[in-house]
Amino acid sequence: MNVADSSSPAARLSAVTLRYGAVQALDGVDIELPRARLTAVLGPNGAGKTSAIGLLLGLRTPDSGTIEVFGGSPRERVVRQRIGVMLQSAGIQEVLKVRELLELTRSYYPDPRSVADCVAVAGLDGLLERRYGALSGGQQRRVQFALAICGRPHLLFLDEPTTGLDIEARQRLWRAIRDLVAEGCSILLTTHYLEEAEALADRVVVIDRGRVIAEGGVASIRARVAQRRIRCLSALPVESVAGWASVSAVRRVDAHLEIVADQAEPVVRRLLEEDAALSELEVRRAGLSDAFLALTAGDGGAALEEAA
Structure with missing residues (x-):
């Protein structure tokens, strides 16, 4: 095993399948985790994200396909010593x-990092002499992060890391996390906060029903959805605007109209023609949340609701 080859991915799943009884958890999945990059793996509940992480950690064996972490098996000790893990279910001794x-x-x-360094990075000031079970949920998540990074991992798995944290x-x-990537750490992030993936990820992999349905940079994933979001202050009836060409969804929020459109220009032109008093007009392209919902079969109405 060549652990020093920096040109190869930190980890790779190749044509991996995994079944639980009648359930096909993963179906021919290919995922690469580039070195010194953060890869966000997104998907609805049950899409296969947890199964993929379990395979990369050596906790499960695939039915077919290959798994490499730093060129070797994730079960090898020399590989495991280069990995840090922060999972949703921690199983930490509370006493x-x-x-x-x-x-x-x-x-x-x-x-390993010094205890003082772990405290500084994870924000554990004043918590060292506290018992883990006596901490709040947010404090426990910060401790879990410190435990995940204390070994100076070259590959870090973060599964919903900010759940329970305040702003x-x-x-x-x-x-x-940004500092870790800048230092050369490769990170796999799963999160339900799509703004978090948009802010942190170098690459995005979208999984649905056990298959990779999209991958690439954040900009390229967003570009998969041509929709535009239009917001304006207007008295036009929602029912009327909903019937316009290019409009896929519309709703009223207080006095504002919020519109999802396949093409912004004709919709904006008609808004201005039919409402001379229209104001506060905003047009923006689809965000990662819109793209995610569209890729996983969310329609325009769902996109409007979820992005609110």
Whole structure:
């Protein structure tokens, strides 16, 4: 195994299939995790994200296909020592103090971060002598992040890392994640906060029903959806606008109209023609959330609801 080859991906799933009884969890999935990049793996519940992570961590064996992490098996010790993991289900001993958890986890790695460094990166000031079970949900997530990075991982798995965090703690974690990537760490992120993926990801992989249905940079995924979102202050009836050409969804929010359109120009032109008092006109392209919903069979109305 050549762990020093920086030109190869940090990890790779190739033509992987995995079945649980009658359920096809993964069906010919190909995913590559480039080095020193953050890859966001997105998909609805049950799409196969957790199964893919389990395979990359060596927790499951595929029915067919191959798995490589740093050129070898994820079950090899030399590979596992280069990996950090923050999963939704942590299984951490609640009676242990935060300091004890950090020292125990650090002992598994050949060149771990200092406890002080872990505290600084994860924002654990004042928590070292607290028992894990006595912490709030947000504090526990920050401890889990510290445990995931304490071994200086070259590949980091973050499964819904900001669930339960307040805005300040989420922004702090985002900064830490960006710093890790800048230092050369490869990261696989799963998140239901699509604005989080849009803010952090270098690459996006969309999985649905066990298959990869789209992959590429954030801009290229957004470009898969030609829709535009139009917002304006107008008294025009929703029922009337809904029947216009190019309009796929429309709703009223207070005095504003919010419109999803396949083409913005004809809709904007007609708005201006039919409402001389129209104001506060805004037009923007589809975001990652719109693209995700469209790719996973969400219609325009769903996109309008979910992006609200």
